[in-house]
Amino acid sequence: MKKLLLTALAVIFLATSVFAAPIYGPKMPKRNKFFMGLQNHTVLRRDLEKDYARMRSLQNFLIVSYGIFDWLSLDLKGGFGNVGLRGTRSQDGDYNGLFAGGYGFRVRLYENEKTKLVFGFQHISVHPDFLTIDGEKKHPVLDDWQWSLLASYNIKKFTPYIGTRWSRMDNIYWVNGNRKREKSDLTKSVGLIAGTDFSINRKTWINIEGQFFDSTAAAASLNYAF
Secondary structure, eight states: OHHHHHHHHHHHHHOOSOOBOOOOOSOOOOTTOEEEEEEEEEEEEEEBSTTSOEEEEEEEEEEEEEEEETTEEEEEEEEEEEEEEESOTTTOEEEEEEEEEEEEEEEEEEEOSSEEEEEEEEEEEEOOOOEEETTEEEEEEEEEEEEEEEEEEOBTTEEEEEEEEEEEEEEEEEETTEEEEEOBOGGGOEEEEEEEEEESSSSEEEEEEEEESSOEEEEEEEEEEO
16 A cells, blocks of 8 residues: 555656546546547536636547556547636637647555455646637636545446546647636645536446546446457
8 A cells, every 4th residue: 555655656746747537436447448439528616716718618529548557548639619708808708619628547455355446646737719809819828737535335237436536727829829827725725526427337437527626527438458
């Protein structure tokens, strides 16, 4: 257990710039195995600090999880997403979807026949198209990242889980090529996560998840184990 925890901490402190994602749930691939799926992540509201704006986003991904070890998985995703900004006149608008991607990892800290404890480090970066507002080209980049801890309990076909996370979702904002970072409201950085996996058969399952307090968001995915 000590070696496992030290490995997780080393990865955290060596990672320098990461962007977050929804939790993938407690189901992890075995060593040298992988999962694939289609995922939707809908951010209904995330507040930025001071008097900047509120962010929202719709993201769709192809997701892949690879088992480096039975207790450690690498999570990757790629797709497209949009960004909406509300609350300031100079930036307000719906920025059409272009590239979005992310990566992260999960560490299984504990497991028995029914329960599991999983630590995760996830990220998302969303790059929508620009808008021309008041004669200026404006382009937000959603920069979202998190650390999480969740516990699950298996009940036949259902595996409900609950957990907490520390997250940030910043707006890296470009106006006519000039860059500015607008940070998320740090008083709302701790959130609650609740979700479930539902097994369709031995290799196929659905994941549904809600995110509260730090942001108001939901995620759903259809997954297959190879």
